[in-house]
Amino acid sequence: MTEQIFRETCLKPFETVVKNFDSDHYVTGMMTAYNWLGTVPAISSYELLTDVLRSEWGFQGVVISDYNGSYGFEITDAAIRAGNDLMLGFGMAESNKLEDTGSATCVLAMRQACKNILYIVANSGYYADEAAAQGGGMSGMTRMFVLVDVIAVALALGIEALGVLHWMKKRNQSASK
Secondary structure, three states: OOHHHHHHHHOHHHHHHHHOOOOOOOOOEEEEOOOEEOOEEHHHOHHHHHHHHHHHOOOOOEEEEOOOOOOOOOOHHHHHHHOOOEOOOOOOOHHHOOOOOOOHHHHHHHHHHHHHHHHHHHOOOOOOOHHHHOOOOOOHHHHHHHHHHHHHHHHHHHHHHHHHHHHHHHHHHHHHO
């Protein structure tokens, strides 16, 4: 398959998804495959992940590998240097270990991966101020925590009240004997 055919058929849907969204609705994650592009798996293709996805298309999200089940398909060292940010794999497999964590290229690749991951977390809406979006008041999460606290305090007070009543009943019974 030529590069032109690859771009016009296989990559076109992905390009459309990455490029055709506004600032409120944009793609924040991509998952790589273990398909081979010539002699390089897609998970470790610098040309695909960095040159095309990030440089040409302007993708700013996180790239995550498919789960490999420790079958050796995922070479973490090559994948992170190519632009893959997260690896879904069994942590103790030899293929999941970085070869030279002291080299400048490995450190730069890990820093870039961390930046991409943190960028997505910060822009995910997880830290959005729900109260401001709802026009004031407590956020839904805060209301839930307050409700759980109120229920816990009510249960504790109820159990304590039952204990005091039981103690008073026993004391009255022993005093009347």
